[in-house]
Every structure is written in structure tokens, then in C-alpha cells.
Amino acid sequence: MNQIKITLALFLLGFSFCVNAQESGEYIEFNDRKNTVHGVYMGLATYYGKMHKKDTYAAGFKVAYVANQQFEVGLEAVGLYSDINRLGISDNDNDLVGAYGGIHLEPILFSKSILNLSFPLLIGGGAIGILEGDIDDYVVEDDSWEAVFVLEPGINLLFNINRYVQLEAGVKHRFSSRLSFDDFPLSRIDGFSAGIGVKIGVFNMGRNRYKKSGL
Structure with missing residues (x-):
């Protein structure tokens, strides 16, 4: 074999x-290098979803290495916001904010085509906080923050514009560890979201060009 x-x-x-x-x-x-095409990029993405039926917004930034246009490994950071209020108590104005990050892994199918299918996965952690009060007068207490572990798998459609730019669109689901806020009935930040993003870098930097006369 x-x-x-x-x-x-x-x-x-x-x-x-x-x-x-x-x-x-x-x-x-x-x-070169046994026919392996190497690449690196920086990416920005924005997402919209629901958390406990409330609008939720997220923005992500990542840097990654691409092996042979078939697998990505890197680091990703995500900022999260949701106008969640007190889960049904309308006379309380509360917003949920948070940030988490960790390892980014993404196997890629059909990598030689203009359109690719990929399965990104974020494994990491961060902190989630509850902001109380009006937007101009937020109060953040020490016990309003909780550490969280996040596992976030997804599926993306990638469009290769050229050697340096790639667009992505997809959906993902956020799984989190259990939270325990003292005065807020929120146990997890699980939820689906959909979004779009752009990657800028060099996706096939392993390619070399030599003049015929130099051979």
C-alpha cells in the first residue's frame, strides 16, 4: 500500500x-518542499445570531497557517454582545458582553477549486460579563464576570478571489461551560450564528518561479 x-x-x-x-x-x-503549498493569512469576520431568543452580535479576528490549502491551524479571538435584558423582566436594562479565544482548526475540502467547503473549529476560553444600567451609565461589578470555556464548530463556504484574498460565509454553533451569575438567570451562552468574513494573506507561498534560461 x-x-x-x-x-x-x-x-x-x-x-x-x-x-x-x-x-x-x-x-x-x-x-517545492515535497509539493506542499504553504500559506499564512489574517482574517476578519462578523456574525449575527440568537441567544435565548435575543439578538446577538459577534466579531472575530484570526491568524492562521495553511498547509497545502487543505488544513488551517492558528489563533482566533471573538468579541460578543447581546441585548439580553433580564431574560423576560422588561424593566431591567442589561446587556451581555464577552470575549473569548483559542486554537483555530479548519480542514478544507475541494481546496483546488474556486469554491471550497471547510469545517472550522474554535477551542478556547474567555470571560462573560453582565452590564447593568443605561448605555451611558453602565455599572460593572466584580461578580458580574464569569470565566467560560467555549467549543465552537461550524461549516463555511470559501470563495477564492485570487492568491491573496479569500471570502467566507457560514454558520456555527457555540457550546459553552456552565455560568453562575448571582443575580442573573443565565447558565450558558450556547447558540447558532451566521456570518461573513474575509481572509487576506498569501495562500500558496510555497510556489516558486524560475526562468527557463536559469535551468
Whole structure:
């Protein structure tokens, strides 16, 4: 089985080299480092969802390394806001805010096509707080903050504009550890959300170009 895999890999490598050599005019293109294409990027995204039937907004930032356009690993940070009020008590003006971050993992399918399908996963933690009062006069007490662990899987559709820019759109579900606020009946921040984002970087920096005359 290993011999078959090695033979197939060598065949694909040779085929790719021949195709690139035929299509290029002045240059021959090939991938170095055992045909692995490396990439890095920074990404921004915004999400909208529901938490206990209340509007919830989130913004995310991530930096990641992309291995062979098939798997991402990096770091991600998310800011969260929800006008949650006191879960049904309308005479109390309370907002939920929070921030969490951790490891970002994302396997990618159909990576050689313009459209890709991916399955991002965030594993990390942060803090959730309850803001009490009017927007111009918030009061934040020490016991209004709780540490939280977050697991956030999702599914994305990726659109490759070019070698440097990629758009994403998808949905995800946030699972959290249990919270225990003293005066607020909120046990978790679980919920679905949908959003869009952009990634900017170099997604195939392993590609090199050499003039024919230099060979």
C-alpha cells in the first residue's frame, strides 16, 4: 500500500510539473518542499445570531497557517454582545458582553477549486460579563464576570478571489461551560450564528518561479 501511495504521489508530482512547464511561456512553475503549498493569512469576520431568543452580535479576528490549502491551524479571538435584558423582566436594562479565544482548526475540502467547503473549529476560553444600567451609565461589578470555556464548530463556504484574498460565509454553533451569575438567570451562552468574513494573506507561498534560461 505504501509503495502504491509513493508511486501515485510521484506520478502526480511529475504530471503537475509537466503541465506547468507546458503552460508557462518564459517561466516554469513548481511547488517545492515535497509539493506542499504553504500559506499564512489574517482574517476578519462578523456574525449575527440568537441567544435565548435575543439578538446577538459577534466579531472575530484570526491568524492562521495553511498547509497545502487543505488544513488551517492558528489563533482566533471573538468579541460578543447581546441585548439580553433580564431574560423576560422588561424593566431591567442589561446587556451581555464577552470575549473569548483559542486554537483555530479548519480542514478544507475541494481546496483546488474556486469554491471550497471547510469545517472550522474554535477551542478556547474567555470571560462573560453582565452590564447593568443605561448605555451611558453602565455599572460593572466584580461578580458580574464569569470565566467560560467555549467549543465552537461550524461549516463555511470559501470563495477564492485570487492568491491573496479569500471570502467566507457560514454558520456555527457555540457550546459553552456552565455560568453562575448571582443575580442573573443565565447558565450558558450556547447558540447558532451566521456570518461573513474575509481572509487576506498569501495562500500558496510555497510556489516558486524560475526562468527557463536559469535551468
